[in-house]
Amino acid sequence: MQNFKWQRIVLKVGSALIAPEQNGCSSRYLLSIAQFIVRCRAQGIEVILVSSGSVAAGSHLFPADKVRSVAMKKAMAAAGQTEMMAAWDRFFDFPSAQILLTHGDLRDRERYKSIRETIFTLLDHGVLPIINENDTVTTDDLRVGDNDNLSAMVAGAADADALMICSDVDGLFDKNPNLHTDAVLLPEISKIDESIYAMAGCATSAVGTGGMKTKIEAAEKATSHGITTFILNGFKEQTFNRLLEGENPGTIFLPYEKPMQEAIHWRTHTASEQGELVVEGSFTEPLDKNSEQLNPHEIVEVRGEFAVGDTILVRSDDGTKLAKARANYSSCLLNFIAENESTEFSDEVQDSIGPIISDEDIAVLEKS
Ligand SMILES: Nc1ncnc2c1ncn2[C@@H]1O[C@H](COP(=O)(O)OP(=O)(O)O)[C@@H](O)[C@H]1O
Numbered sequence: 001m002q003n004f005k006w007q008r009i010v011l012k013v014g015s016a017l018i019a020p021e022q023n024g025c026s027s028r029y030l031l032s033i034a035q036f037i038v039r040c041r042a043q044g045i046e047v048i049l050v051s052s053g054s055v056a057a058g059s060h061l062f063p064a065d066k067v068r069s070v071a072m073k074k075a076m077a078a079a080g081q082t083e084m085m086a087a088w089d090r091f092f093d094f095p096s097a098q099i100l101l102t103h104g105d106l107r108d109r110e111r112y113k114s115i116r117e118t119i120f121t122l123l124d125h126g127v128l129p130i131i132n133e134n135d136t137v138t139t140d141d142l143r144v145g146d147n148d149n150l151s152a153m154v155a156g157a158a159d160a161d162a163l164m165i166c167s168d169v170d171g172l173f174d175k176n177p178n179l180h181t182d183a184v185l186l187p188e189i190s191k192i193d194e195s196i197y198a199m200a201g202c203a204t205s206a207v208g209t210g211g212m213k214t215k216i217e218a219a220e221k222a223t224s225h226g227i228t229t230f231i232l233n234g235f236k237e238q239t240f241n242r243l244l245e246g247e248n249p250g251t252i253f254l255p256y257e258k259p260m261q262e263a264i265h266w267r268t269h270t271a272s273e274q275g276e277l278v279v280e281g282s283f284t285e286p287l288d289k290n291s292e293q294l295n296p297h298e299i300v301e302v303r304g305e306f307a308v309g310d311t312i313l314v315r316s317d318d319g320t321k322l323a324k325a326r327a328n329y330s331s332c333l334l335n336f337i338a339e340n341e342s343t344e345f346s347d348e349v350q351d352s353i354g355p356i357i358s359d360e361d362i363a364v365l366e367k368s
């Protein structure tokens with residue numbers, strides 16, 4: 001028996017729970033999840049719902065006998081999203097709000113802060129945020145691609161205490177339980193490493209995206225921010241009763257004892273790098289204390305094209321990933337000053353613009 005004390009939770013619901021027959025939305029499994037949301041709110045726990053299912057819900061509106069192009073899947077998402085919102089709304093006598101996001105929104109620091117403020121304002125006014133990826137507008141470059149990772153980014157943005165990923169299996173098993181009858185459920189994970197990822201297989205349902213791999217990635221993102229993460233079976237009503245009784249009905253991933261601060265967590269797990277700065281190997285530790293000392297002649301290579309404000313990966317010349325940082329210079333200007341032999345010129349530029357990377361906007365990475 002555990003004693004859970006949550007103030008704010010993010011509940012992620014997979015497609016198989018929304019549209020088990022891919023024939024519009026079904027209330028079959030949503031009722032017990034909706035009741036859980038109502039009971040949490042009655043106990044003063046704030047809830048944010050991340051709901052998949054728009055593609056599966058919209059599927060029945062399009063011919064099944066044709067190959068489904070990307071454009072058709074986007075159309076299914078657009079049509080299914082309204083069905084999915086309507087399906088949730090039927091259960092609640094409080095208002096809900098739809099938020100559709102892409103990775104392009106979350107990795108931009110200003111838009112990320114704006115999303116945070118909107119979520120907090122909705123919660124302050126008793127409105128249930130229902131979040132999904134904005135599948136209709138995403139491109140390969142802009143998408144998160146799966147709602148497990150999206151829900152972990154949302155949990156970080158919302159300062160949640162717990163992330164509950166509701167799926168079609170009881171939790172994480174040592175191998176895929178849909179393929180191996182002897183698979184064993186792992187009730188508690190205290191450290192996520194390669195051995196945990198090695199157990200994760202792909203989705204086996206027609207509607208799921210990412211399988212267990214993306215759920216473990218989500219758990220890693222969330223627990224490093226101090227957010228307890230669960231993988232749960234959303235098909236079973238008892239899952240939610242047990243949670244409310246303080247029991248773990250699935251797999252619990254314990255939070256890091258020393259969670260990352262919000263800005264560092266965002267830079268590490270949500271912002272994606274637009275380019276790379278390869279620096280001399282001598283320029284290493286402690287990077288978060290001496291990053292401002294980086295001088296242009298220690299730059300070995302500028303990779304990719306990036307603008308001021310983008311996130312860049314700082315790598316040492318032996319290939320080690322050192323940090324993710326805010327680019328205070330565009331790739332174009334950095335190339336120019338790195339190639340210019342004159343120290344006087346680079347000093348002048350730095351006097352006017354400031355350091356190439358700043359101690360305030362850097363997330364040092366574990367060496368890899
Ligand atoms: N080690 C594992 N433990 C549990 N499930 C696993 C494992 N490896 C692969 N899976 C698969 O992951 C699926 C859940 O992921 P997915 O279909 O993407 O669900 P959702 O739609 O809820 O996100 C399970 O149905 C199962 O087939």
Ligand SMILES: N[C@@H](CCC(=O)OP(=O)(O)O)C(=O)O
Binds near residue numbers: 056145210
């Ligand atoms: N954004 C997509 C869901 C993508 C996704 O991650 O699905 P799932 O693995 O079922 O959580 C949709 O609404 O259909």
